[in-house]
Amino acid sequence: MQKFTLRALSMLLLAVVLVAGCSKKPTGPPPPEIPPDGVTAIPAPADRDSTMAAVDNPIAGAVKEIKAKTLDKDADDKTKGLIRIKVLDNDGPIDVSDNTHLEVWKPGSDPEEQKPEMVDWASHEPAVTPGTWDIRLIYDEGGVCKAEGWVRNVVVAAGKLWKAEVIFGAPMQWVRIFGTLDGKDVADNMKVEVFKPGTDQQEFQPITNFWSTNKVPLLAGNYDLRVSYDKDNVKAKGALTNFAVGSNHGIQKKTVPMTAK
Numbered sequence: 001m002q003k004f005t006l007r008a009l010s011m012l013l014l015a016v017v018l019v020a021g022c023s024k025k026p027t028g029p030p031p032p033e034i035p036p037d038g039v040t041a042i043p044a045p046a047d048r049d050s051t052m053a054a055v056d057n058p059i060a061g062a063v064k065e066i067k068a069k070t071l072d073k074d075a076d077d078k079t080k081g082l083i084r085i086k087v088l089d090n091d092g093p094i095d096v097s098d099n100t101h102l103e104v105w106k107p108g109s110d111p112e113e114q115k116p117e118m119v120d121w122a123s124h125e126p127a128v129t130p131g132t133w134d135i136r137l138i139y140d141e142g143g144v145c146k147a148e149g150w151v152r153n154v155v156v157a158a159g160k161l162w163k164a165e166v167i168f169g170a171p172m173q174w175v176r177i178f179g180t181l182d183g184k185d186v187a188d189n190m191k192v193e194v195f196k197p198g199t200d201q202q203e204f205q206p207i208t209n210f211w212s213t214n215k216v217p218l219l220a221g222n223y224d225l226r227v228s229y230d231k232d233n234v235k236a237k238g239a240l241t242n243f244a245v246g247s248n249h250g251i252q253k254k255t256v257p258m259t260a261k
Contacts, residue, residue, distance in 0.1 A: 061149030171220035171247030
């Protein structure tokens with residue numbers, strides 16, 4: 001009798017454990033958290049070369065200021081000289097040399113009709129034939145985030161490095177747009193269209209568009225955003241007017257509440 005009672009008690013306890021285990025509903029991963037609105041990852045100010053001095057080369061376009069100096073340095077081809085330009089956006093200043101092309105032009109050339117003598121990155125140190133040249137700088141983050149300017153009458157000499165720092169007008173931010181529908185994150189399949197403020201969105205195309213999972217560069221300014229969601233038979237839309245993009249090259253995150261169509 002005692003053995004039977006112990007066996008029955010053991011089976012009863014096992015049954016209770018199994019029932020308790022079956023009653024627990026499986027849980028998946030928690031929904032992703034939507035980051036708060038704001039700007040992060042602002043680049044640190046670039047170091048400046050205090051030994052450079054202002055020069056009187058004519059400037060135009062996005063070039064706002066230039067300082068330079070000439071050093072003794074041979075190129076691999078000793079018949080040529082070297083050029084190195086550090087391009088600094090004036091907010092910071094922030095080094096944008098790695099995203100800026102350098103073009104070498106004969107003075108007086110027409111860019112619409114002629115081609116540059118050479119093209120390189122501003123962060124490189126290209127070898128250039130001695131002479132006097134116009135330098136065009138083209139900052140390009142892709143899409144609608146571009147700026148260009150000129151430094152004219154740059155004298156290049158064999159065995160010399162013309163080294164310069166340029167203050168450049170390339171104000172921008174990276175933008176990430178999130179969306180919510182009934183308080184839930186729907187940014188996994190949301191399209192963002194960007195318009196100039198006040199644009200008739202029924203008559204004109206957006207200046208650019210992207211998926212909300214992407215981080216995109218936009219020049220500083222105000223924009224109207226139109227967002228739309230379409231997934232698994234769920235459709236929603238939203239809008240954000242006069243969305244302000246800053247100039248500090250950081251990452252701006254913004255969440256747009258959406259309504260079902």
